[in-house]
Amino acid sequence: MVKILFLAVVGVMAGVLGGMGMGGGAILIPLLTVFFKVDQISAQAINLVAFIPMAIVSLIIHVKNKRVEKEGLLWIILPASACSLSGSLLALVVKGSLLKRFFGGFLIALSIMQFFSDKIAEKIKEKQQK
Numbered sequence: 001m002v003k004i005l006f007l008a009v010v011g012v013m014a015g016v017l018g019g020m021g022m023g024g025g026a027i028l029i030p031l032l033t034v035f036f037k038v039d040q041i042s043a044q045a046i047n048l049v050a051f052i053p054m055a056i057v058s059l060i061i062h063v064k065n066k067r068v069e070k071e072g073l074l075w076i077i078l079p080a081s082a083c084s085l086s087g088s089l090l091a092l093v094v095k096g097s098l099l100k101r102f103f104g105g106f107l108i109a110l111s112i113m114q115f116f117s118d119k120i121a122e123k124i125k126e127k128q129q130k
Helices: 002-020 025-035 040-064 073-093 096-115 117-129
Strands: none
Touching (some): 002 040, 025 096
16 A cells, blocks of 8 residues: 555656656656666656656646747657657667666756756857847
């Protein structure tokens, strides 16, 4: 019963982060691998399945609030889909231990970028103004 309750709490946290645009996998994958001893590839697969309803709900809300710019969407969707397929196929041949390290490195890089995001945004605005 405690395990089910903990999984529900993890799901809520992942859903909140997913709805905010950060991505629930940033919390879901580490929690599944550390606390529930799920192997890395399975945790990533669970994350992808859990992402579908989170993405649908978030998209509906963002479209309703007119936060989605439809112009240029295809130029984001097509390369993202191709890279998603490539990454999935690559994950099939990469060992779980190496996949953990890649994911950990990704989270560290994401954290650093998030930490400096205000400075990065300022530099982009400066370049656009010139």
